[in-house]
Structures are given as structure tokens and as C-alpha cells.
Amino acid sequence: MSSDIHFRRIALIGIGLIGSSLARLIRRERLADTVTAYSRSAATRQRAKELDLVDHLDDDPGAAAAGADLVVLCTPVGSYSTIVEAMAPRLDAGAIVTDVGSVKRAVIDAVAPRLPENVHFVPAHPISGTEYSGPEAGFDTLFEGRWCVLTPPAGTDPDAVEKVAAFWRRAGSQVDLMSPDHHDMVLAITSHIPHLLAYNIVGTVADLEAQTQREAIKYAAGGFRDFTRIAASDPVMWRDVFLNNKEAVLEMLGRFTEDLASLQRAIRWGDGDALEAKFVRTRAIRRDVIEADQA
Amino acid sequence: MSSDIHFRRIALIGIGLIGSSLARLIRRERLADTVTAYSRSAATRQRAKELDLVDHLDDDPGAAAAGADLVVLCTPVGSYSTIVEAMAPRLDAGAIVTDVGSVKRAVIDAVAPRLPENVHFVPAHPISGTEYSGPEAGFDTLFEGRWCVLTPPAGTDPDAVEKVAAFWRRAGSQVDLMSPDHHDMVLAITSHIPHLLAYNIVGTVADLEAQTQREAIKYAAGGFRDFTRIAASDPVMWRDVFLNNKEAVLEMLGRFTEDLASLQRAIRWGDGDALEAKFVRTRAIRRDVIEADQA
Numbered sequence: 067m068s069s070d071i072h073f074r075r076i077a078l079i080g081i082g083l084i085g086s087s088l089a090r091l092i093r094r095e096r097l098a099d100t101v102t103a104y105s106r107s108a109a110t111r112q113r114a115k116e117l118d119l120v121d122h123l124d125d126d127p128g129a130a131a132a133g134a135d136l137v138v139l140c141t142p143v144g145s146y147s148t149i150v151e152a153m154a155p156r157l158d159a160g161a162i163v164t165d166v167g168s169v170k171r172a173v174i175d176a177v178a179p180r181l182p183e184n185v186h187f188v189p190a191h192p193i194s195g196t197e198y199s200g201p202e203a204g205f206d207t208l209f210e211g212r213w214c215v216l217t218p219p220a221g222t223d224p225d226a227v228e229k230v231a232a233f234w235r236r237a238g239s240q241v242d243l244m245s246p247d248h249h250d251m252v253l254a255i256t257s258h259i260p261h262l263l264a265y266n267i268v269g270t271v272a273d274l275e276a277q278t279q280r281e282a283i284k285y286a287a288g289g290f291r292d293f294t295r296i297a298a299s300d301p302v303m304w305r306d307v308f309l310n311n312k313e314a315v316l317e318m319l320g321r322f323t324e325d326l327a328s329l330q331r332a333i334r335w336g337d338g339d340a341l342e343a344k345f346v347r348t349r350a351i352r353r354d355v356i357e358a359d360q361a
Numbered sequence: 362m363s364s365d366i367h368f369r370r371i372a373l374i375g376i377g378l379i380g381s382s383l384a385r386l387i388r389r390e391r392l393a394d395t396v397t398a399y400s401r402s403a404a405t406r407q408r409a410k411e412l413d414l415v416d417h418l419d420d421d422p423g424a425a426a427a428g429a430d431l432v433v434l435c436t437p438v439g440s441y442s443t444i445v446e447a448m449a450p451r452l453d454a455g456a457i458v459t460d461v462g463s464v465k466r467a468v469i470d471a472v473a474p475r476l477p478e479n480v481h482f483v484p485a486h487p488i489s490g491t492e493y494s495g496p497e498a499g500f501d502t503l504f505e506g507r508w509c510v511l512t513p514p515a516g517t518d519p520d521a522v523e524k525v526a527a528f529w530r531r532a533g534s535q536v537d538l539m540s541p542d543h544h545d546m547v548l549a550i551t552s553h554i555p556h557l558l559a560y561n562i563v564g565t566v567a568d569l570e571a572q573t574q575r576e577a578i579k580y581a582a583g584g585f586r587d588f589t590r591i592a593a594s595d596p597v598m599w600r601d602v603f604l605n606n607k608e609a610v611l612e613m614l615g616r617f618t619e620d621l622a623s624l625q626r627a628i629r630w631g632d633g634d635a636l637e638a639k640f641v642r643t644r645a646i647r648r649d650v651i652e653a654d655q656a
């Protein structure tokens with residue numbers, strides 16, 4: 067029963083938006099006797115301490131993870147290999163290591179070979195977040211009604227997978243299983259490319275001459291405002307996403323730019339029928355998204 | 362005093378999202394003795410009638426506009442020239458014609474030469490809207506707290522401009538004056554390009570094989586959902602925007618795609634510093650947008 071899930075000691079490796087949301091949720095749901103957290107930054111540890119988010123805070127991932135039966139990697143994915151190497155010798159036999167990273171193939175390649183044989187690795191990606199960062203940005207309902215995708219490699223211990231799934235169900239999420247490569251392709255188009263486009267258009271505005279830029283900010287309500295919100299997301303986290311999902315992002319970006327070139331051509335040549343046909347077609351996808359939300 | 366603004370008869374040429382929002386607002390604020398509306402579509406007129414939005418509905422723009430002292434064009438901008446030609450002979454001397462179109466240079470070129478000498482034309486663009494369309498989609502607070510940009514050509518009667526400005530202030534909007542060409546450039550980057558990108562990425566998803574498309578819809582929370590909302594906007598309205606703001610859209614799209622190519626290159630070559638620098642820089646624009654909202 068997922069409602070019975072309980073850990074002796076959960077270690078949160080990273081205590082930003084996701085880590086601190088998990089800390090709040092673990093307390094609320096009493097999912098562990100003890101919660102520890104690692105953060106590299108003294109300022110972040112201090113803020114986490116003031117917020118009383120966990121029982122112990124540490125600047126050494128190995129010390130934070132020692133004795134834990136569940137270790138959750140909540141730092142930008144580019145930091146995983148160094149962190150896992152540091153904590154591997156301190157991990158308990160039978161411990162479960164999981165993560166919350168937005169890419170999965172590169173994470174498996176970075177983490178799995180660095181873990182001891184007797185430790186389970188269950189890669190996970192909660193599809194939730196906000197544009198805010200840091201321990202004060204978290205809240206215990208962040209994962210409610212959202213999907214969490216697990217991408218366990220073949221041969222992963224089914225009990226470990228079920229424990230991680232149960233953990234996410236207690237967070238209020240629906241859990242799905244997927245292959246890591248397929249996950250990376252789907253997320254490239256639904257999340258990584260949208261973020262790239264948002265960062266890019268906001269960057270284009272940042273390069274406009276001062277007067278036009280001020281007006282773009284003033285009249286942001288026309289659509290631009292939504293993009294600035296997405297482009298306010300954590301820069302290091304997103305740098306690491308793009309560096310670690312290169313193949314899928316470049317593949318989807320190639321499709322996107324081909325399609326955009328075709329729209330650009332329709333605009334240049336005044337092909338109203340092509341524009342209208344495209345714009346009508348996209349409405350159906352919106353209906354599907356709304357229906358999927360309600361399901 | 363703007364609070365004293367009152368018209369004998371307002372004609373709404375088009376009764377979709379914007380026209381029907383204006384109809385509701387005009388009633389609430391008692392801005393006219395009589396309100397008439399034109400719609401080409403019998404179904405739209407029927408729905409507007411059932412909603413009791415205006416005093417008279419007509420399928421002829423000339424009949425709707427006859428005797429009005431304020432005529433507001435609320436149809437897609439591509440229809441303006443035909444509509445204005447049809448109603449020009451029926452317009453009262455001294456009447457003010459205004460519009461709500463998202464582009465202004467092409468609108469002035471289409472409308473101004475077709476109006477009688479004794480009629481005033483004050484081009485306007487309320488920067489507000491939703492992804493919904495039709496007479497049932499409107500609401501009387503749509504324009505509250507938003508900007509309305511007026512782009513009167515040199516020589517426009519100042520009293521007519523002030524009357525239109527006063528009308529929009531009663532709608533709850535802040536009114537700004539701008540040159541039509543500058544308006545079109547600013548809106549290209551803040552509104553037209555964001556809509557084009559949203560339509561385009563949703564189109565890219567629509568071309569994915571069925572299984573991946575279903576998953577993209579399922580996991581839309583990662584960023585894609587915001588794009589589907591924008592891409593649900595009225596297809597004909599947006600077709601006409603792109604056809605009628607070609608120069609500015611192509612100019613801004615050129616800047617955008619150059620910047621995107623540079624980001625794509627940084628991803629391909631694993632240039633994390635370039636990615637992070639870009640993503641950090643865009644956060645400042647978000648702060649400026651939030652501050653502008655609060656101002």
C-alpha cells in the first residue's frame with residue numbers, strides 16, 4: 067500500500083525549489099523519521115535553517131546521505147556525477163537513490179556507474195515547477211495533480227521502483243513509467259524547446275534599443291509576458307538541461323525551425339490560406355490539452 | 362472630463378470577443394443612448410441577440426453605422442477596407458471612426474482614404490484579449506488595467522482623439538499615443554512573434570507520430586501548455602495580423618532566428634557559459650515586466 071510508505075532517513079541533495087518542496091511535504095506526510103539536506107552554498111543552508119525545513123544540514127553530500135534509506139538528488143543535473151562520486155562510499159547497502167532531473171538518459175549515464183552494486187537507482191522526473199528558485203520558493207503542494215515519470219533501466223529492483231512511485235503518489239502526483247530516451251524526446255518538445263524559445267525571445271528584446279525595449283516591457287500583455295515568466299526559471303538548471311539533452315533538443319529544434327521557416331515564407335508571400343490552415347489546426351491540440359487536464 | 366463622455370449612438374462593427382466586451386461595458390457605463398452592431402454571420406447575430414448585447418443587430422455595416430457618432434471596427438483587420446467602403450456613404454458628418462486592430466500602419470492605409478472628409482478616424486489598439494472568441498467570450502472588465510494605444514495620423518482632430526481616449530479610460534484602460542510604425546514594430550516583438558512561435562510549436566507537435574503527440578499533450582505542464590493557450594487564439598484575426606504587419610514581423614523574426622541559431626550552436630558545442638549568460642540576462646527583463654505591471 068502506497069499509504070504505508072515510510073523511510074527511516076531521507077537525504078535531500080539540494081534544497082532549492084524542488085528539494086525544499088519535498089522537505090515540506092515529507093514533514094507534512096510524516097514520510098521519514100529524519101530528513102537531512104545538502105547544499106553547497108552557505109547562504110542557502112542558512113535560509114533553509116531559518117525556515118526549519120529539515121533536521122540536519124550539511125555542506126558535504128556524503129555526510130548528508132550517510133545512513134539514509136532514500137537519497138533524492140535535487141541539484142542541477144550537471145552536478146550529479148561529482149556529487150554521486152562524493153557520496154557513494156557513504157551510502158548504506160540497500161539504499162535507494164532517486165533524482166528529480168529534467169533529463170534522464172544523461173542522468174543514468176552519470177549516476178548508475180558511480181553507485182555501489184548494492185544501492186538501487188530509480189531515475190525520476192516530477193513534471194512540476196515554477197519560475198522561482200531557492201529554499202523559500204518551495205511549497206508542499208507543488209507536485210499535486212502533476213505527473214511524475216520514472217525511467218528505471220532494465221533490471222532495476224521492482225521494490226525500489228514501487229517505493230519511489232509510492233513516495234510520489236503521497237506527494238499527490240500520478241506516476242508513469244517510460245524509457246529514458248523516449249522521456250527525453252517528449253520533454254524536449256513539451257518543456258525544453260518552450261523554455262529555449264522563451265529565453266531566446268526575451269534575449270532578443272534585451273538587445274533592442276532602449277526605447278523600444280522599454281515599450282516592449284510596458285506592453286508585455288500581448289503575449290510576451292508569458293514568455294518572460296518562463297524565461298525567469300533557474301539559469302543553471304536550464305543550462306544543464308540543454309547540455310544534457312543535446313540530441314533530442316537539436317532534433318526537435320530542427321523540426322521547429324523548419325516549420326517556422328515555412329510560416330515565415332507564408333508571411334513573406336502573403337499566403338493567408340496557409341497561415342489560417344495552420345492556426346486552425348493548432349486549436350485542436352489545445353482542446354486535447356484541456357481534456358487531458360480534466361482526465 | 363473623461364467621466365462625462367457620452368455618445369448618442371455607438372456602432373460596433375463586429376461583435377466577437379472585443380466587440381461584445383465593449384457592448385457590455387457601454388451598457389454598464391451608460392456610454393451611449395443606443396448601441397448597434399454588425400455581424401456578417403447569422404449565427405453570431407443570433408447569439409448576440411440571445412445575450413441581449415445591443416439594441417439593434419444588422420447584417421449590413423452601413424445600416425449599423427448610420428446615425429452613429431462613434432463607430433468601432435472590431436472585425437479582423439483584413440475586412441476593414443471592404444467594410445469601410447460599404448459604410449462610408451452612410452456615415453454622419455462629424456462621426457468618429459475608431460478600431461481595435463492589432464496592427465496600425467496597414468489599418469490607416471486601408472481605412473483613411475475610404476472615409477469621407479468630414480469623418481474623423483482615430484486608430485486604436487487595446488492591448489487586451491483572451492484565447493476565446495465570439496460574442497459569448499466577452500466580459501465588461503476585459504480592458505481594465507490594460508493599455509490602449511492610439512496612433513492618430515498627423516492632422517487628426519484633437520477633440521476626436523480625446524473622445525476616443527476618454528472612452529478607453531472609462532473602459533479602465535490607460536491610454537498612450539504612438540506613431541503607427543513604431544506601434545507595429547513594438548507589437549511585432551511583444552505580441553505577434555510570441556503568437557507565431559506558439560502556433561508554430563503546437564504545429565510541430567501536431568506533426569509528431571501519434572504516441573509521442575499523445576504524451577506531449579499529457580505532459581504539457583512542462584511549458585507547452587502556455588503555448589497551446591496562446592495558439593488557441595482566433596485564426597482569422599491572427600492570419601490578418603501577419604498579412605498586415607509583414608515588414609515588422611519579418612524584421613523581428615529575423616532577429617529572433619539569428620539569436621536562436623546562436624543558442625542552437627551553443628547547445629551543439631556544449632558551450633555552457635554562453636547558455637548560462639543568456640539565461641541569467643533574461644531574468645532582468647522579467648523583473649522589469651513585473652515592476653511595470655505594478656507601476
